[in-house]
Amino acid sequence: MSRSLIWIEDDQNKGWACSYCPWRFPVPTLLSDPEAKNAYDRLATTKFREHKCETSLPVVKPAPSPDSDHAFEERARTLVTRGYKPKDAVEIVLQDLALEYLSDSRRMERARAAAEDFLRKVRKGLI
Ligand SMILES: [Zn+2]
Structure with missing residues (x-):
């Protein structure tokens, strides 16, 4: 299984995505600070590495609750x-x-x- 982190930009979505499955990591709105952009890129890389490719239905999953x-x-x-x-x-x-x-x-x-x-x-x- 080969996959890579790709940048997508369409009407609804802009941000990092998986080339293999429907995984997306959209840019948060109001992201203008360069520091925040760097953090976003880094976070996208981490999340991308952690995600498991889903070859079945593209489901919008709730974000894992990182608040605990x-x-x-x-x-x-x-x-x-x-x-x-x-x-x-x-x-x-x-x-x-x-x-x-x-x-x-x-x-x-x-x-x-x-x-x-x-x-x-x-x-x-x-x-
Ligand atoms: Zn994937």
């Missing part, structure tokens, strides 16, 4: 196992979440709380 503390910890932990320092890992995840949540400040608050919690656990050697 567990999800935050998983993502940060994954980065740490790839060699990032915990503090940097947390920064990266927070940055990505900021992009995902955009103006949803309540979810962002919870993500920050999860970040603190993660770093606290790291300091205590629990992770």
Whole structure:
């Protein structure tokens, strides 16, 4: 199975997509800040790698709920196992979440709380 990350632009959609299946990662609206664009590109690459190609019906799936503390910890932990320092890992995840949540400040608050919690656990050697 060969697939690649491709850029699509049509009337409804603009953003990264899978060349093999209906997977899409549309650009969030109001994305103008270059920093946010970089974060979006990076996030698209990660999501692309993680997604499983669906050869059957193109279904619009709800986004995996990244708002639980567990999800935050998983993502940060994954980065740490790839060699990032915990503090940097947390920064990266927070940055990505900021992009995902955009103006949803309540979810962002919870993500920050999860970040603190993660770093606290790291300091205590629990992770
Ligand atoms: Zn795919």
